Amino acid sequence: MNKLISLFIVLTSLVFSQDRSIIFSTGTPDSTSGFLIDNTNSYANRFSVNVDFVLEAMNFFMTSENQENSNIHISIREDLNGIPGELVSEFSEWNYTIDFDHPFNYNLIQTTNLCVYLDSGNYYWFVIEAADNLTEVSWIYSNSPLYQIASSQDSGISWQTDVSYAGAGSIFGEQIYVQESSEGDLNSDFTTNVVDIVSLVSYVLGESSFDQEQLIIAD
Structure with missing residues (x-):
């Protein structure tokens, strides 16, 4: 039983x-x-x-x-x-x-x-x-x-x-899992795509700034 x-x-x-x-x-x-x-x-x-x-x-x-x-x-x-x-x-x-x-x-x-x-x-x-x-x-x-x-x-x-x-x-x-941003994921949407590339180019041209976490991810 x-x-x-x-x-x-x-x-x-x-x-x-x-x-x-x-x-x-x-x-x-x-x-x-x-x-x-x-x-x-x-x-x-x-x-x-x-x-x-x-x-x-x-x-x-x-x-x-x-x-x-x-x-x-x-x-x-x-x-x-x-x-x-x-x-x-x-x-x-x-x-x-x-x-x-x-x-x-x-x-x-x-x-x-x-x-x-x-x-x-x-x-x-x-x-x-x-x-x-x-x-x-x-x-x-x-x-x-x-x-x-x-x-x-x-x-x-x-x-x-x-x-x-x-x-x-x-x-x-x-x-509950806290997913870390992947390498190159500058906007923390858990994927690296053209949006991140545009952000990186904008930073290189001096048109925008990154915080410390974004600098590490972009490195």
Whole structure:
């Protein structure tokens, strides 16, 4: 059964994760037990990034006994001295209804078009809370108890941290590459063509000037 679940996750991930990186992942859970998320209880996973990323997607494993009241609020937050802090951006929060059509309690949110940036060397929090007073869902436990997590019993007003089982899920991102200008690319459009030649001739004739970077590229 676990092999079937893993195969499903891999095939689903291939739909959106080509040329993307896994920033954080707990793997596929083995059970359906998890953290209770309701109008007072909230949970968060802490993760870090070692290069600059744009957030691409996130998945998480959740179950609920009541399909009519399964509305959650998800956010990616900055790290504030080891606990969840402010939103990374105005686009880094989502209201979501648990998808009961997906097998294995798998849920996916894609964020490709939102330009949520995660900066190298920083910690962040993947936070899930109830979106209304009636919701009661379970964020299924990770298989390993070695994750940094935070829990709140007052709707996110205060947080307590621990090293324990996390809420099962993954964070995906696309790495940001800063492409250097090529030799002769005087206008930094990442190609060397007649426009650059005209600029160089203009400089030689004394009709224009170059900054230090352009002088190095033109050399």
